[in-house]
Amino acid sequence: MNNLAQELREGTTKSHSMAENVTFVKSFLSGVIDKKAYRTLVANLYFVYSAIEEEMYNNRMNPMINHIFFPELNRKESLEKDLEFYYGPNWPDQIQSSPATDIYIQRIHNIGRNQPELLIAHAYTRYLGDLSGGQILKKIAQNAMNLQGEAGTAFYNFDLIENEQVFKNTYREALNSIPVSKEATEKIVAEANIAFTLNMKIFEELNSSFLKIMTMLSLNAIKNLRDKILN
Template identity: 50%
Template sequence: MSNDLLTKPQDGVYEEVGLATKLREGTKKAHTMAENVGFVKCFLKGVVEKESYRKLLGNFYFIYSALEEEFERHRRHPVLKALYLPELWRKESLEQDMAYYFGPNWRNTIAPSPVGKEYVECIRHLSNTDPDLLVAHSYTRYLGDLSGGQILKNIAIRAMGLEGSQGTAFYEFAEIPDAKAFKTAYREALDQLPVSSEKADAIVAEANAAFKLNMRLFNELEGNLIKAIGVMLFNSLTRRRGAGSTELTPAAE
């Protein structure tokens, strides 16, 4: 069954709305909220504290590893197979960054934070009980990485004085030379997924839950950031609430 819905605009002509549009429209509020988390606002203003940043990447390593392992497990699943796209996968890139930030013994050094562990458990649980909902986690993370990745990479390089591509492999998509075209094809694939309207709504709800998990990951890091830059500077950087560009956090279009 198609995931398309029928909506009736002012001219009275019905038109179809697919899953990609439902996800974009249904997560706008969460998107803006994510961009207004203190850690993200500081990052976008060029204030990046290395210890917090490497802890975030450490969590991402466990989260992406889980997500990609479950997509591998379900690579022939009738819904997930269309989004089985190894060119998006971040595990190997994050392994490079882990070695840079934590040294050659990084596998015995890093561990997920409490929220990072919860995030991983959520992905594993969905894979075992309702794999269709993994679509939400793919959408939330990978499209955001493609949309704002290069901007975030450049901010990180300037803020932490990095050289070349050291410490920023996470943002490199060597197998995707045209991010805009890839995102268009990805959204088209979303619209062709064989899910019902009810399941599409559940995927949107799960995408919003994924945004909340990401916000909680960011919130975990604010203590380290405040300690590093000072309470007064942190408050001055995060005082004003912006509308959100929807271009620099998960699932940006």
């Protein structure tokens, strides 16, 4: 048994903290969510998870990947439900991956073909994060966007997992059962930090659109106030 789970957790602490301090994420966590920016995020995540799940499936027999090949974690179908909610039934014609998302998915496909063991880092970064904070983020999204019931939040529902805490422990044990050398561990941890950076780049793109919206709202508020004063 190795201690890959702990190495990943400790080795990505700084990156995790940096991701939480991106403006879009901080706004989200404080309950300020723009629906247009959020649905753009859902669309970008759809492309990211499609890539991860395609490469995980293609490499499912790899002696390192097979330990953490859990199809019950897959998010692609859940994201399709959310995309239909936010964009309507013709959502495939309305979405496209952003520049930062393109870089992310190109990397996933590249390592899937050439260094499949590094997929461990991307699976860990996304799925463990989803399981850990998903229900909190779901409630924030529901409250901030006045969502009714489960509509628009399928991404956060792991219907095939009975107990998320138990499953997280199972996942960590699976990570620790992977036959991995010290050198390979270091590469996987380094790739996990790259995964955090790639996610941050997507959030930073959303910062731009979010800040534009907030600026427009502020300018409109100033204009309305000025009009009231002048009239």
